[in-house]
Amino acid sequence: MSEEILLGDEAVARGAIDAGISAAYAYPGTPSTEIYQTIQDYAKEHSLPVRGMWSTNEKVALEEGVGVSYAGGRAMVSMKHVGLNVAADPFMNVAVSGAHGGLVIAVADDPSMHSSQNEQDSRYFADFAMVPCLEPGDQQQCYDFTREAYELSERLQVPVLLRLVTRLAHSRAAVTLGAARAQNVPNYVEDSSRFTLLPVNARKAYAKLVDKQPALQEFSENHAANALTLRGNGKPGILVSGLGWNYLSEAMGDALEGYNLLRIGVYPLPVKKIRQLLDASSEVWIVEEGYPFIERYVSALGLMRERPIHGKLTGALPRMGELTQDTIRRCFGLPVRVSLQIEGLSEVLVGRPPRLCDKCPHTDAYIAINEVLKQYSPGVRVMGDIGCYTLGYLQPYEAIHSCLCMGSSIGMAIGAAHTGMTPSLCVIGDGTFTHSGMAPLLDAARDNSNIKVFILDNSIVAMTGGQPTMATDEEVVDLVAGLGVPREHIRIVVPLPNRKEQTLAIINEELPYKGLSVIIARRACVTYAKQIKLYKRACEEQSA
Ligand SMILES: Cc1ncc(C[n+]2csc(CCOP(=O)(O)OP(=O)(O)O)c2C)c(N)n1
Ligand code: SF4
Numbered sequence: 328m329s330e331e332i333l334l335g336d337e338a339v340a341r342g343a344i345d346a347g348i349s350a351a352y353a354y355p356g357t358p359s360t361e362i363y364q365t366i367q368d369y370a371k372e373h374s375l376p377v378r379g380m381w382s383t384n385e386k387v388a389l390e391e392g393v394g395v396s397y398a399g400g401r402a403m404v405s406m407k408h409v410g411l412n413v414a415a416d417p418f419m420n421v422a423v424s425g426a427h428g429g430l431v432i433a434v435a436d437d438p439s440m441h442s443s444q445n446e447q448d449s450r451y452f453a454d455f456a457m458v459p460c461l462e463p464g465d466q467q468q469c470y471d472f473t474r475e476a477y478e479l480s481e482r483l484q485v486p487v488l489l490r491l492v493t494r495l496a497h498s499r500a501a502v503t504l505g506a507a508r509a510q511n512v513p514n515y516v517e518d519s520s521r522f523t524l525l526p527v528n529a530r531k532a533y534a535k536l537v538d539k540q541p542a543l544q545e546f547s548e549n550h551a552a553n554a555l556t557l558r559g560n561g562k563p564g565i566l567v568s569g570l571g572w573n574y575l576s577e578a579m580g581d582a583l584e585g586y587n588l589l590r591i592g593v594y595p596l597p598v599k600k601i602r603q604l605l606d607a608s609s610e611v612w613i614v615e616e617g618y619p620f621i622e623r624y625v626s627a628l629g630l631m632r633e634r635p636i637h638g639k640l641t642g643a644l645p646r647m648g649e650l651t652q653d654t655i656r657r658c659f660g661l662p663v664r665v666s667l668q669i670e671g672l673s674e675v676l677v678g679r680p681p682r683l684c685d686k687c688p689h690t691d692a693y694i695a696i697n698e699v700l701k702q703y704s705p706g707v708r709v710m711g712d713i714g715c716y717t718l719g720y721l722q723p724y725e726a727i728h729s730c731l732c733m734g735s736s737i738g739m740a741i742g743a744a745h746t747g748m749t750p751s752l753c754v755i756g757d758g759t760f761t762h763s764g765m766a767p768l769l770d771a772a773r774d775n776s777n778i779k780v781f782i783l784d785n786s787i788v789a790m791t792g793g794q795p796t797m798a799t800d801e802e803v804v805d806l807v808a809g810l811g812v813p814r815e816h817i818r819i820v821v822p823l824p825n826r827k828e829q830t831l832a833i834i835n836e837e838l839p840y841k842g843l844s845v846i847i848a849r850r851a852c853v854t855y856a857k858q859i860k861l862y863k864r865a866c867e868e869q870s871a
Pocket of ligand 2: 682683684686687688689715785789790852853854855
């Protein structure tokens with residue numbers, strides 16, 4: 328046993344390593360990035376035989392994890408919440424096939440949208456797929472639940488979803504670590520019909536998943552993390568889940584002693600315990616981080632009966648954003664605590680809106696695009712995508728006019744062009760292009776859509792902290808050509824102030840062309856220059 332101060336993400340990573348994983352796959356995204364980063368660094372530092380990689384996207388990462396499980400190993404797959412949308416197809420189907428070696432999917436949700444387009448709650452995905460979800464409430468549980476998730480996954484042959492939220496993923500606490508388990512010896516799944524989901528097999532596999540539900544329910548009902556404390560009939564009650572417990576205990580302190588309490592960390596929901604809490608309580612507060620998942624369940628099960636319920640649906644707690652001690656105290660009718668006041672602090676800590684770094688290559692790309700588009704204004708729209716370059720939406724550039732989800736810019740430009748928008752332009756980074764931009768570019772090539780695609784190739788996945796990109800420089804050109812874009816309409820510009828005239832000339836040549844052009848703005852990110860060099864050297868060594 329040893330103790331270390333770990334981030335929630337790091338505790339998950341160490342839990343996975345100590346559970347004996349053979350491999351880990353991830354796609355970066357705040358707040359989940361540190362899970363794979365830690366696994367990679369720790370395995371390297373301790374020469375552990377743990378394979379893995381930053382995958383092309385979340386779907387591929389999960390499929391790689393399923394392959395490990397199929398071959399008998401244990402796998403960790405990690406991503407941010409919106410990544411699970413990308414991985415939804417294998418996720419829903421591996422629930423049906425079931426796991427063989429332990430398969431854990433760690434998903435970090437982002438209530439308050441610190442770094443995301445939405446605050447979707449991954450507990451719904453676990454429920455949808457009928458697989459268990461473990462929701463740690465502190466860093467120790469991050470470690471313990473991860474280890475336990477592998478045991479559960481192998482015992483009941485199900486994938487397990489581990490749900491984190493931003494504050495937990497990105498805050499530190501002491502964690503007691505246990506002895507590491509050995510990795511599994513590879514042993515292929517015997518009954519391959521399980522993983523061959525032809526309708527004839529899928530019906531049987533799905534029946535098995537349905538049959539497992541009582542065992543999952545029993546696991547949840549008996550789990551110590553679903554802790555029911557009854558202090559007396561007729562007392563008020565609280566149902567609290569995951570990190571909500573942290574906020575609640577800090578906000579309420581000793582006042583909690585006056586309440587019946589059910590703390591939830593394991594799903595499917597422990598319905599019997601919920602019923603016991605409701606039966607014993609005069610009124611019930613439901614405190615959960617994310618959507619009103621438990622609250623809806625309680626009402627759907629008809630468990631509200633005569634008791635008043637206070638939660639997000641009733642307006643007692645805010646429907647969106649993270650919980651805070653203040654919102655909880657207000658909800659319980661307690662005075663909000665006065666926060667620490669430091670004289671002159673607001674003058675020192677001035678608001679810093681996000682902006683592109685000085686000398687960022689994206690700035691020169693946007694300056695050029697804006698200048699060329701002046702001849703078409705007003706009203707030219709440029710479809711944007713997700714990466715550092717999304718900041719081009721803001722002043723002073725105001726160069727892009729959409730950002731829906733990774734890879735969406737090209738498809739949106741095609742649709743807008745079909746509806747008569749001319750010129751129809753879009754902007755996508757090299758990382759986002761390989762994540763989910765190649766399929767829509769294939770559409771554009773087959774259709775010879777009248778769109779102009781700018782690929783901003785800065786040689787790295789910058790926004791999430793500098794992970795290696797799957798393709799840069801000539802590799803991007805070859806990919807684009809391979810997808811069917813004619814070489815004469817694949818143009819390269821170097822977004823530098825002293826190359827501006829050439830850049831403007833090339834864009835101006837392509838804009839009047841009534842078909843598909845791809846303009847690659849090729850210049851490395853200045854902030855991650857060192858990493859880019861290292862990655863490029865590693866690639867050269869690998870291919871030598
Ligand atoms: C489905 C999904 N996965 C992950 C993320 C997190 N994320 C935001 S931008 C980005 C990559 C951006 O890389 P790139 O396109 O190369 O642009 P750069 O930041 O380098 O300019 C990632 C992984 C996300 N928003 N959505
Ligand atoms: S990290 Fe790189 S790509 Fe991102 S804003 Fe800074 S210089 Fe630009």
